[in-house]
Amino acid sequence: MTLNEAAAFLNARNDFLILTHKRPDGDTVGSGAALCRLLRGLGKEAWLHPNEDLSPKYAFLSQGLLAPASFYPQTVAAVDVATEELLPASAQPYAGAIDLCIDHHGSNTGFARQTVVDPSRSAVGELIWELGEELHFSPTLAFCQGIYTAIATDTGCFRYPNTTPRCHTIAAACMENGLDCGPINKVFFETKTRARFQVEQYLFSHLQFSAGGKLAAALFPQEAIEEMGATADDLDNLASLPRQIEGVSCSITLTQLGAELFKASVRSDEQVDASALCAQFGGGGHARAAGCTLRGEGADCLQRLAAAAQEALGYV
Amino acid sequence: MTLNEAAAFLNARNDFLILTHKRPDGDTVGSGAALCRLLRGLGKEAWLHPNEDLSPKYAFLSQGLLAPASFYPQTVAAVDVATEELLPASAQPYAGAIDLCIDHHGSNTGFARQTVVDPSRSAVGELIWELGEELHFSPTLAFCQGIYTAIATDTGCFRYPNTTPRCHTIAAACMENGLDCGPINKVFFETKTRARFQVEQYLFSHLQFSAGGKLAAALFPQEAIEEMGATADDLDNLASLPRQIEGVSCSITLTQLGAELFKASVRSDEQVDASALCAQFGGGGHARAAGCTLRGEGADCLQRLAAAAQEALGYV
Numbered sequence: 002m003t004l005n006e007a008a009a010f011l012n013a014r015n016d017f018l019i020l021t022h023k024r025p026d027g028d029t030v031g032s033g034a035a036l037c038r039l040l041r042g043l044g045k046e047a048w049l050h051p052n053e054d055l056s057p058k059y060a061f062l063s064q065g066l067l068a069p070a071s072f073y074p075q076t077v078a079a080v081d082v083a084t085e086e087l088l089p090a091s092a093q094p095y096a097g098a099i100d101l102c103i104d105h106h107g108s109n110t111g112f113a114r115q116t117v118v119d120p121s122r123s124a125v126g127e128l129i130w131e132l133g134e135e136l137h138f139s140p141t142l143a144f145c146q147g148i149y150t151a152i153a154t155d156t157g158c159f160r161y162p163n164t165t166p167r168c169h170t171i172a173a174a175c176m177e178n179g180l181d182c183g184p185i186n187k188v189f190f191e192t193k194t195r196a197r198f199q200v201e202q203y204l205f206s207h208l209q210f211s212a213g214g215k216l217a218a219a220l221f222p223q224e225a226i227e228e229m230g231a232t233a234d235d236l237d238n239l240a241s242l243p244r245q246i247e248g249v250s251c252s253i254t255l256t257q258l259g260a261e262l263f264k265a266s267v268r269s270d271e272q273v274d275a276s277a278l279c280a281q282f283g284g285g286g287h288a289r290a291a292g293c294t295l296r297g298e299g300a301d302c303l304q305r306l307a308a309a310a311q312e313a314l315g316y317v
Numbered sequence: 318m319t320l321n322e323a324a325a326f327l328n329a330r331n332d333f334l335i336l337t338h339k340r341p342d343g344d345t346v347g348s349g350a351a352l353c354r355l356l357r358g359l360g361k362e363a364w365l366h367p368n369e370d371l372s373p374k375y376a377f378l379s380q381g382l383l384a385p386a387s388f389y390p391q392t393v394a395a396v397d398v399a400t401e402e403l404l405p406a407s408a409q410p411y412a413g414a415i416d417l418c419i420d421h422h423g424s425n426t427g428f429a430r431q432t433v434v435d436p437s438r439s440a441v442g443e444l445i446w447e448l449g450e451e452l453h454f455s456p457t458l459a460f461c462q463g464i465y466t467a468i469a470t471d472t473g474c475f476r477y478p479n480t481t482p483r484c485h486t487i488a489a490a491c492m493e494n495g496l497d498c499g500p501i502n503k504v505f506f507e508t509k510t511r512a513r514f515q516v517e518q519y520l521f522s523h524l525q526f527s528a529g530g531k532l533a534a535a536l537f538p539q540e541a542i543e544e545m546g547a548t549a550d551d552l553d554n555l556a557s558l559p560r561q562i563e564g565v566s567c568s569i570t571l572t573q574l575g576a577e578l579f580k581a582s583v584r585s586d587e588q589v590d591a592s593a594l595c596a597q598f599g600g601g602g603h604a605r606a607a608g609c610t611l612r613g614e615g616a617d618c619l620q621r622l623a624a625a626a627q628e629a630l631g632y633v
Binding site: 162167177182194201248 | 485499517
C-alpha cells in the first residue's frame, strides 16, 4: 500500500487502536503517539494500546492516549512492528487481526491486512509526518513531539549514517511549529541513570577485542545485570557504544534473558552486514544494526557469534 | 556590517587570508575553509592561515587551502574570533590589521575594521552559508563539508539547546548537494581514540560521589595520564561527562599539570555557579563551566574543591 492509499484507508475508518512493539523505543512510541494525535485531529476516536514494557521516559508522549480497558477498536494499526512476534504479550490477542502496519523494516513479514513499508526511511516517524501532509493535517505541538522523538532517537540525534536530508527538514519543521527539542534531547541523549552508568562501566571493562581490534564483544550474565539493578532500558542500545572506539568495525553484546537464553545485538560499519550475520542465528534487522536470540552457555554463545563476525571481517 | 554588505565587500576585494582562532574547533576551521572555497569559487585568490594548533582530525577541511609562506594578502579576514587575543601566536602579526571579522560571539570586541556579528547564530557556518546565498554561489561538496562541520560541531550534532531550525535546514541542503555526513559524524561524534577510551574508563572508575550523589569528582594524576598516553585532546571536556549521570548537579575533574600543580574543570547545572566556585580558588569562567588552578597534593586539592562544591550544594 502506498502512503496515499494508507491516508485514504485511515480516512475511511474509525475507532483506532495503535499497537507498538515490545521493548518500545522512541520510534514506535513517538510514531504511535503522533499517529494517534493525527487521527484525533481528523475527528476520529483513536487510542494507543498500553504497552506493558513502556519505560517512564516515554510517558510524556502517551499522556492522555492510553486506551481504556472498555475500548473496542474497529481498526487495529501497528507502527514500527516487523513481525507479530514483536508485539508485547498484552497485544498478542490482536495477532492475525491487524488491519494496517506502517513500518520501515525491510524484514516486515506482511502480517497485517495492509502494509506500508519503506526501508529507505530512517524512522517510521517520517512516514507518519507524510501521512499528516497527505491528510492536510496542521501539525500540533504534541504531534511534533512524537515525530521529532521518533526521528531523533532512530538516527542517534542525526548522527547515524541512516540520517537523510528529510530527517533534518522534518526536524526543522517541528521546531518551526514551536517544538522545543531541548528537553527531549536532554532526556534521550544527555541523561544516564546510575544503573546505566554502571552497565556502561561493566561493558567497557569486559570488552573482548579480536580480529585485529575490529571486533569488540561483551557478555552480560543475568547475575551481573541483577547486581547492577539494570532494567531493559538501562541495557538498551549498548552494542553501539564500542563502535565508537577507533578501529572497531563490529560490536556485539550478549545479554542473558534466562537460563541458557541470550539476546544478541550487533552493530557494524560497512565491513560487516549485521543483518546477514544475525540471520545465521535465526535473527535479522538492518545492515548496520541487527539482533538474534541464542540458546546455550553464555561464553559459548558469544564465541559462536564472534567466530561468525570474525569470518565476516575476513579473520578466519 | 550586514551580511549583504559583507558580500559586497568580499566581492570588491581580492587576495584573501583567512584566520581561525587558537585551539581551533569545528566552527572556526569549517567556516574558514568554507569561506575560502566560496571566495575561490568567485574567482578570487584565497588561503587559510596555517594554524599551528590544528588537530589532525580537521586536516580534511583545509586540504589545498593552507597559505604558502610567499603569499601576501590584500584582505585579512577572521572567522569565529571574538578578540585578537584568541588568534594563534603565528597570526598575532595580523593583530590591528584585520579587515573583516565574521563571528557569532556577543562578546566580539569589534577589533576588525569591519565586523559581521550575529549572536543568534549557533555557528559562524550559518553566516558563511548565507554569504554563499547572497553571492549566488552554487555550493560545492567541499564548501558543504566545511559548513556542515561548523554547524554540527557547534551544536553537538543538533543536540544542544542552541540548535535552531536553520541548522537543520542548512544540514539538509548540504546533504541534498551530495554531502555524505556519515564520515564527518563518525570523526567528530563517534570516534574515541583508544587513549580517550581509557581516560573515560579511568574517570568513571575513579569518580567519587558525595553530597547525596549531586557531586561527582575525579583526580587524574600525571602518572596515570602518562600511562594512558593521553594527549590534551584526549583529556578535553572530561568534566562534562559525569554531569550526564542522573542526579549529578556538579562535576569536578582535577588534572595534574606538574609537581603539586593541578588544573580543575567544573561543570554544573543551575544548582551551582561554577564560575563563583572557581573564583574562590582564583579561577573563573561561565556559570555552567569554569576552571581554576590549584597547588598542593592532589587528594588535598580535590578535597578543598569538593568541600566548596558541597557547601554550594547545601551540604556542609
